Amino acid sequence: SQTIHQWPATLVQPVGSPLSLECTVEGTSNPNLYWYRQAAGRGLQLLFYSVGIGQISSEVPQNLSASRPQDRQFILSSKKLLLSDSGFYLCASRTGANTEAFFGQGTRLTVV
C-alpha cells in the first residue's frame, strides 16, 4: 500500500503570510494526487488534483495554488493567507480511477 507524508502537522500563520505545504508519496509511481480541505465542522472539499507532473486541475477558485514538480510530490501554496484559509488540509493519492485513495495525516492550519 501507499504511504503519504505530509508536513508540518500543525501550523499557525499570520494573515497575509505565504504558505507552502508539502506532500510526498511512497509505495507507488505515477499516482493521482489530491489536496482536500476540511473546515471546522464541514466535509472534505476537493481543492486540487493532479494526474501527472505539471498537470493541475483546480476545483474551487480561491487564494491557493498547487504544483507537482516531481511524480510523487505535491505542493499546496498561497502567496497571502486569509483568515478563511484556516482548516485541516489533507493530501491523498490514488493509483487509478476506480481505486481507493490513501490519505496523509493532515496539516492543521490556523491563520491568525
Add this chain to the structure above:
Amino acid sequence: DQQVKQNSPSLSVQEGRISILNCDYTNSMFDYFLWYKKYPAEGPTFLISISSIKDKNEDGRFTVFLNKSAKHLSLHIVPSQPGDSAVYFCAASRDYKLSFGAGTTVTVRA
C-alpha cells in the same frame, strides 16, 4: 455544487446493533463509490468500496448497498462496536475526480 450529500450529520447507535449510514449523489456519471472512516486530527481511512456495476459489496462487518436508479448508497455496520465511533464519509468517483460528502458522526453507546 455539492454532488455527494450525507444529509444526516449524526447517528447514535447502541453497541451490538446495526448502524446504517446514507449517502445520495446527483451526478449519474459517478461509477465508483467509497466509504471512509475518520478520527479527529487524522486522515480518513478506507473502509469499503463498490463499483457501479454492482449493487452490494460486503467485507466483514461492513456492507455497502448501491441503488443507481435512486442515486443512493448506504453503509451497514453490523454489529456496531465502540471503536466504530468516528466520522464516516461517503465518496464518489468519476475518472480521476474524487468527491466527498459532508460526513456523518457516529456515536456507539455502550
